[in-house]
Amino acid sequence: MVFESVVADLLNRFLGTYVDNLNASQLNIGIWGGDVKLNHLEIKDTALDELDLPVKLSFGYVQSLVLKIPWKNLYVEPTIVEISGIHLIIMPNQGIVYSAEKAHKNEREAKQKKLLRLEENRRSRQKPNMPSDDTFTEKLIAQIIKNLQVHIKRVHIRYEDKFSNRERPFATGITLDSLNFQTTDENFKLIVQKETVKVFYKLVSMSSLSIYSNANSNFISDNKGKEKIINALQRTIAVNEEKPEGYRYVLEPLTIAAQLKLNQKPESDGSNWTTPKIDLSMQLDKLGLSIGKYQYQDMLLFLEAQERFTLAEKFLKYRPNLTHYRQHYKEW
Numbered sequence: 001m002v003f004e005s006v007v008a009d010l011l012n013r014f015l016g017t018y019v020d021n022l023n024a025s026q027l028n029i030g031i032w033g034g035d036v037k038l039n040h041l042e043i044k045d046t047a048l049d050e051l052d053l054p055v056k057l058s059f060g061y062v063q064s065l066v067l068k069i070p071w072k073n074l075y076v077e078p079t080i081v082e083i084s085g086i087h088l089i090i091m092p093n094q095g096i097v098y099s100a101e102k103a104h105k106n107e108r109e110a111k112q113k114k115l116l117r118l119e120e121n122r123r124s125r126q127k128p129n130m131p132s133d134d135t136f137t138e139k140l141i142a143q144i145i146k147n148l149q150v151h152i153k154r155v156h157i158r159y160e161d162k163f164s165n166r167e168r169p170f171a172t173g174i175t176l177d178s179l180n181f182q183t184t185d186e187n188f189k190l191i192v193q194k195e196t197v198k199v200f201y202k203l204v205s206m207s208s209l210s211i212y213s214n215a216n217s218n219f220i221s222d223n224k225g226k227e228k229i230i231n232a233l234q235r236t237i238a239v240n241e242e243k244p245e246g247y248r249y250v251l252e253p254l255t256i257a258a259q260l261k262l263n264q265k266p267e268s269d270g271s272n273w274t275t276p277k278i279d280l281s282m283q284l285d286k287l288g289l290s291i292g293k294y295q296y297q298d299m300l301l302f303l304e305a306q307e308r309f310t311l312a313e314k315f316l317k318y319r320p321n322l323t324h325y326r327q328h329y330k331e332w
Contacts, residue, residue, distance in 0.1 A: 054309030252288030
């Protein structure tokens with residue numbers, strides 16, 4: 001019962017940081033039942049603020065999140081996390097329409113997070129700093145990680161910019177068809193790990209990872225209505241050789257198979273760090289990289305504009321939402 005409470009608290013705090021209007025009571029009930037299903041999650045526009053970059057999240061949506069924790073059979077069944085339909089649109093902070101109400105809400109949440117961090121630091125300083133064996137909770141967490149399966153499908157993260165170069169707007173994005181993360185034995189055969197082990201073995205497979213950059217691009221964020229934006233982002237995810245028309249790829253759709261070894265405590269396993277904490281080997285069928293003239297120019301202009309975007313963020317609330325400066329003296 002104690003561990004369920006710990007998991008519920010961690011998920012509420014983590015998801016509450018990034019998900020708007022999260023129903024905490026519904027999440028708690030799902031965790032206690034061992035099966036959490038959350039659909040149509042909207043990501044907060046402050047989700048990227050901790051990166052301290054001059055960009056804002058214009059649109060964020062997760063189609064579904066499923067968490068299956070077999071509380072009664074933790075040692076014989078895997079814990080499964082399934083995430084489907086991650087869609088994000090990012091743009092320079094200059095492209096965000098200022099809202100006083102949102103600004104006050106974000107400021108209040110930032111203060112609450114700061115207070116929470118201070119309180120956690122105070123508690124950690126009060127705890128005696130002495131070595132001890134793993135607690136019951138830590139052992140259960142290790143057991144969950146050992147048999148954790150993660151399945152992620154249909155990811156599209158897109159950056160749209162009409163301010164770095166006003167003569168030629170561009171859009172850059174990362175798409176992913178699927179990512180799977182599963183537990184194996186030392187021969188990388190799928191298993192459910194029941195014994196206590198020092199090293200975890202994981203098999204990672206990634207399908208159709210790609211990066212594109214389109215000059216003179218139409219903006220998906222200009223679509224009216226959430227459903228149209230979601231459909232546009234879904235349609236433009238490359239799958240193997242099936243690529244959306246008119247997209248220029250810096251990284252062609254790539255499939256990766258990886259074998260991962262995780263050493264829990266290399267500092268105390270007696271190996272004297274001869275066994276690394278993370279050992280990753282990857283296999284690639286082919287790697288297609290290319291960059292065109294406009295893609296290179298857009299990248300340089302984007303980097304040059306970062307200082308201007310950072311300065312503009314401080315005065316966003318005074319700035320009229322205009323695409324051109326001329327003939328708008330009244331607004332200014």
